[in-house]
Amino acid sequence: MPLLVRYRFCQRFAVSAKRAFEWSTTFDPQDHKLMGDKGAERHVTNVAKGTIILKDIFHTATGTIEKEKLVQLYPDQLSWVSTHLAGPNKYSQFLYKISPEGEASILDFIGLHMDYQAKTGDESLAQKLCKEDAAAWKLLAKAMEEELGK
Numbered sequence: 001m002p003l004l005v006r007y008r009f010c011q012r013f014a015v016s017a018k019r020a021f022e023w024s025t026t027f028d029p030q031d032h033k034l035m036g037d038k039g040a041e042r043h044v045t046n047v048a049k050g051t052i053i054l055k056d057i058f059h060t061a062t063g064t065i066e067k068e069k070l071v072q073l074y075p076d077q078l079s080w081v082s083t084h085l086a087g088p089n090k091y092s093q094f095l096y097k098i099s100p101e102g103e104a105s106i107l108d109f110i111g112l113h114m115d116y117q118a119k120t121g122d123e124s125l126a127q128k129l130c131k132e133d134a135a136a137w138k139l140l141a142k143a144m145e146e147e148l149g150k
Helices: 017-024 123-148
Strands: 003-013 040-048 051-060 063-074 079-086 093-101 104-115
Touching: 003 123, 017 093, 017 104, 017 123, 104 123
Parallel strands: none
Antiparallel strands: 003 104, 040 051, 051 063, 063 079, 079 093, 093 104
């Protein structure tokens, strides 16, 4: 039985909520480089309007890890859901919602991580995952602001 780990964080963007949503949901093979992972590949398949399959391939010292995710966009709510279909964290689900904050915006991220190898459900795993994902979104926020301007 997998261990369920829930965590959340917020990330501020110096651009409007609509622009942040559009930038964040324009998936690209170069996304992992923006997140600081230069050894990863991303393949993007548009399945239907607002429905995307992302296949991420990570090359590590111990081998290759592949993850396949179904992403469903909700542009009218400035939100999206990413569900892992295959890979080591199968059935993990991540919710993203961008809200206006004056002329800026804020991302509210909620993670439901399924871990099939963890032995205990201590808080350290949730803290580790939160720290890693928040760090990636800090890099994305910086790239977004550089590309779109403040």
